Amino acid sequence: MQEASAPQAQQGHHGPPEGFIRKYVFSLDHKVIGKQYYGLALVAVFIGMTLSWLMRYHLIYPNGKIFGLELLSKVGAPGGVMTPEYYLSLMTMHGTLMVFFVLTNAPFAAFGNYFLPIQIGAEDMAFPRFNMMSFWVTLVAFLVLVTAFFIPDGPPISGWTAYAPLSAVGTDAGPGLGWGQNLWGLSIAIFCVGSLLGSLNFIATTLDLRAKGMTLMRMPLCTWAWFITACISLLAFAVLLPACLLLVLDRMAGTSFFIPAGLVVSDRLQAHAGGSPLLWQHLFWFFGHPEVYIAILPAMGIVSHILINSIRRPLLSAKVIIYSMMSIGFLSYMVWGHHMFVSGMNPFSSLMFSFPTLTITIPATVMTLIWLGSLYGARIRFTSASLFALGFISMFVSGGVSGFFLAQPSIDIYLHATYFVVGHFHMVMGVAAIFGVFAGTYFWFPKMTGRMMSEGLGKVHFWFTFIGTYCIFMPFHYLGLAGNVRRYSSFVDDFLLPLMPVHRFITIAALITGAAQFIFLYNLIHSRFRGKVAPVNPWEATSLEWTIPSPPPWNNFGDRHPVVYHDPHQYGVKGSLGDYVMQDSPEKIENES
Amino acid sequence: MGKFFAVVLTIIALVSAVPIVMHTWWMPPDISTHGHAIDEQLTDTMAEAGFSFLAAQLLLALFVWKFSERKDSGPIKSLPGGAKGLVIAALILVGTEMLALGVLGQKAWASVYFTPASPNALQVQAQAGQFAFYFRYPGADGKFGALHPDKIDEGNQNYFGLDPANEVEARDDIVSGELAIPANREVLLLIHAKDVGHSFYVPELRIQQDFVPGLDLSVHFTATKVGRYEIVCTQLCGLGHYNMKAYLNVMSQEDFDKWLKQKASEQ
């Protein structure tokens, strides 16, 4: 198509922002939106962590008084002693905040928003207005959820999975299941809308706004990960949204999608009939399992991106990593039933779900082996970012191998709903993804703020976190093997009493590891204002974000339109001036594929 | 820094493996006829998972040790075999491993779920409600009375909603807070949820089955060892979830008959 002249201003794109509100609050700039997501995730993760402290304390001192807790909820903690239902409320909020507002927001929405357009050489996202909307919608979802803390009944007690009919029948089933559960359902539905808008933006941007020369295969691995994640998230949240809608209707409009007939809850015969609790489980896990990969894939991408920079050589094969991530994304839609092995689903379908679940091990192993194999013969630089990237590999392996057990229905009969499961998903989707976020933060902070973080504090933070998380989550597996059931607010069963020393150990480890996160917070805030001024490319990296000033101007590349000549894996290049060649350098490289 | 990382990682990997190898915290001894298949499957998987875990962590430690802060300015080397070698190795090793686990695992699963209960198995109905289990035996007539949710009256201990006034079958039904069963006889447990989702879990019995409201399921098993074991709920069911339990009382046939007679007199 012939274009006669370039128009003065491009629609969909925007001029330099003016005024405080346009610059920092209702900003269309993907970088500001990325930081807003990061800030939201940071608030959520510290709330979530505090909740886990309270829970861990309660588990070892079930009748202990917690100073100040009564101020938060007089009913939930009379005299500072946590009630069983308040434990479950905190547990539900911990899970929901962490899964949705931390693990989905931080590695994907926050870093993705900031760096995906830059890494492909674009000025902004394809639809900046949608982008702004997706953040503000997510923020509303967060506020709606957190409101549940301040209503008389307290937050819901049905867990982050909100299994019906417990979540559907209302206050008869217990405290927190009135407005608390309504707020939960609405919050998640709103969150889905925000995520759908965000994912749409990521996909369109990646497909259409790449700079000249930026072929798909020349995109950095984290861009690939964000792109694949956006595809997964688009389809997953599109299913959770109707599921939440139906749940809210069951609760507020008297329909019976998930509530069967003849239930007697709190001595009251419920007026519903014909619904199917398993329907909720199917819909939820059809979203829920891909959600695991929404959390972990971006972390894999970020780690791959940082790893090649730290080891000063390309991965053995970037293509294999990309294809592995794609097949994980694809398989993630065929395995949701492995969460329901003992739920009374047809036993044949259990086997049908078991095989693809086991198959996911193959791409996961391939990726791990590629990361490990790439270390061979490398020249590893140890920064806080690279330590967290290496720590990620270790965590991913530890969390991954326990998946061997849970993928098999026969073993799941024994291990289902025990602390083994808790240990598994905390390591593989929680801690591993958070390690990816830490690595990304230490790596990109100079670009995002124009200042360096303290490496010394970063390393102290790493050692506490690395050793601490192993101390917390490894013993979870032992507890599970001994049959310790999860989601108990205290352990009153005879066979659980001998396990109390393990719980005490875990609680102490959790308190220390949690406290160490304040080192990170301090480093983050202190470096933002007092850190050393960052150069354009402090880590001698190759991708496009390191070709522009730190922090980048509002339109990223100024008037320049970057042209890309290489893939971002050109480290350890023979004959180059440094040991690396940047993506936009016209320099010729021998044997480039 | 690299060497330190390698050492710490090695220690973590080895220390993590100790309680597993020593069975410090382990499954309680199995008391069922089908459990050994699950135990074997778990032990096999533990061997494979343990090997993968140690191999990967120690390899990571080794490479980090060897290639950290290399002083020479020589060119980077590549792993012999490259990516292709690794992918093929992963496909063959992990693929067969997973296939083997999947196929073998079927056997243990099938032993629980694909063989029907024998017709003369002892039928017991288990009902889960917030936050207790109750069990019902059909009594002398061998028939369960029908359930009427509107007749449930816990204050009068009518946990199941029986209607003895109008139905003869219901009058001799025996309701108990503990699950007493004779050893070495197959039990067919009929699973019924009163209110929300619950789960029936006896670690020693290697049985876990959800109670799904509106969906009556069943499991069958044979206990082999006389003793008293805890039945706990493993599906989040509300504020008393942690405290929802009952006892499984495995008795000799004579003791069981006596127990049943005594219970019948209490009804």
Added chain:
Amino acid sequence: MTTDGKATAAAMNRSSAEEAAKSGIWVGIAAITMTFAAFTSAIIVREGTDTSWHHMTLPGVLYLNTLVLIASSITLELSRRPVAARISRREAAGQEGSRSGLLWLLVTLGLGLMFLAGQYAAWRELASQGLFLATNPSSSFFYVLTAVHGVHLLGGLAALGYLAGKLSMAGARLRRSTAEATSIYWHFMGGLWIYLLLVMRTRL
């Protein structure tokens, strides 16, 4: 390429932005398809577990609505050529385009509103039979599916309105991609409705 790199790159960026609107709409359609696939499987599962599934007779006005929606797709196609001409003429020389595009667009908009009014009439008809949202599973699904489809259709109407507004304002710039994306979405809404009608007719 090297001489006027800046201008070419700007033009390239511009055409990519046009592309983005189109990929965006397809991605959106994928998500909406997924949502309705979830609803469909919910109907099937729900029907399978219910021993007393109440079948219902769909209100007759729905078939009329279907015709209206099909007609709206045809009128939208009729507007397509004049609108495209208007866009390219505007881009080429800045002349005023023909009014027929606007006219057909307004007809489409009117038909869309008529469809929604018809859906509302269907609701009223069911309500007069005593069938409400919570009455039985069939009626629950009926209200949910029509409401969710209606909300999505409202989005399409908003886009049509935006197009019509741009067309009626002299000198306003209209992008081809916006027009194309809107028409793709509108046709998709029509197709989706026919699918839903089939599902509701056979299942509810």
Added chain:
Amino acid sequence: MKVNQILMSGIAVLAAATMAVAAPGGGTVSGKVTYEGTPAKQKPIDMSKEPSCAKAHATPITTEAVVTGEGNTLENVVVYISAGAPDGATAPAQAVTITQRGCQYVPHLVALQVNQELKVVNEDQTSHNIHPLAKANREWNKSQPPGSPAFTEKFDKEEFIPVKCNIHPWMHSTFAVMKTSHYSVTAGNGGFTLPNLPPGKYTITAWHESYGTQTQDVTITGSETKTISFVFKAKPY
């Protein structure tokens, strides 16, 4: 003399109107509640799920839905004036207490006045939950972990509220919230007394959690004691 009498009775009426309890003298209604037929057998409660409570009872306690005494007397029947009593009785300042002891509600039935304070105490080493399934009043559902302080609640409407502990399904109680201050709960001997009734026509109601209500009309003319009795029909199932 006569003037004095009128003045006295005027004061009495006034006092009765403002504070019914305080009517000194007056008539009394007393009597006994019994049953005929075979009451349902009270089954022993299996508390094995809560060992700390099981230990508290040497022999298993039984349900308390129907508690009987010698001579077919019926315990835990609320006998109260349902019509004829002057309105506007203010709630006594003293709270009534319900204690959770050995996984049982002590007493099994609590009668209290509208807006009178109810104090809930947990003496057990386990968490309890108090869930009054109120319809007219505000429903609430509170847990009380061991070691947490007693709490008080009030009800502002007349209602017989079934109460349950959500953690221990066998624990059931009733809060009988009365508008009148003239009520009595039968003890083991089935006896009740409603003293200090000013002259008038009254409807006396007896309420039992399993057997429902019965009413009788009584007229008090002076300071006499009227004896009435209620007989409930018991069924084995």
